[in-house]
Amino acid sequence: CTMNVEDVDFDDQMIRVVGKGGKVRMVFVDEETLEEIADLTGDRLSGPLFSGQGGNHISTRTVQLIFKKYAPPGITPHKIRHSYASELYRRSRNLRVVQENLGHASIKTTEVYLHTDVDERRQVYREFFPLAAQGRRAVNENSNRQTFRMDEI
Numbered sequence: 001c002t003m004n005v006e007d008v009d010f011d012d013q014m015i016r017v018v019g020k021g022g023k024v025r026m027v028f029v030d031e032e033t034l035e036e037i038a039d040l041t042g043d044r045l046s047g048p049l050f051s052g053q054g055g056n057h058i059s060t061r062t063v064q065l066i067f068k069k070y071a072p073p074g075i076t077p078h079k080i081r082h083s084y085a086s087e088l089y090r091r092s093r094n095l096r097v098v099q100e101n102l103g104h105a106s107i108k109t110t111e112v113y114l115h116t117d118v119d120e121r122r123q124v125y126r127e128f129f130p131l132a133a134q135g136r137r138a139v140n141e142n143s144n145r146q147t148f149r150m151d152e153i
Contacts, residue, residue, distance in 0.1 A: 002057050003049040005041050010034055019103040027101060085113035090120065 007016040013034060014026045029037075041049065052058040067076055081102070089098045099110040 001050065001060055001063060004047060005044050005049055006046050007049065008034070008037055008041075010038070017103065023103060023105075025100065025103045082113050085110065089114050 002018065003015065008029075009015070009026075013029050013031065015029050017025050017027050019025060037049070047055065048057040050058045052062055063077060085098050085102055088101060089095065092098070095107060095110060098113070099107050102110060102113065104110045
């Protein structure tokens with residue numbers, strides 16, 4: 001909520017974010033978002049990126065009210081942050097990248113943000129257990145016992 005226009009680096013496609021305890025990090029931003037920011041800021045070169053009445057920074061409470069009014073039910077800034085973390089990890093497979101993007105001091109905090117996708121878990125399971133990937137009954141070569149997929153039991 002306290003980002004300023006001058007925190008946006010349009011050339012390097014980054015935004016300077018000041019987190020808890022004044023910790024500064026740079027976050028990459030896609031071109032479409034930068035275009036929206038440019039439209040929002042117009043000719044302004046400084047001052048609050050998002051401003052409320054009187055031109056001051058908007059409050060956390062104002063952001064919550066905006067989400068409550070315009071976002072689908074149950075969608076909050078925090079849920080978007082969790083989803084971002086999960087998607088970034090799913091694509092990068094690099095926990096350190098996620099940690100740095102979220103600004104967490106501890107990797108343990110970052111791990112809490114990650115959500116496991118059911119389809120992804122199923123795929124990993126099938127990679128490690130080829131019989132499950134076959135999707136049918138199989139006869140154990142060393143005996144006459146039949147084995148079954150768990151969803152057949």
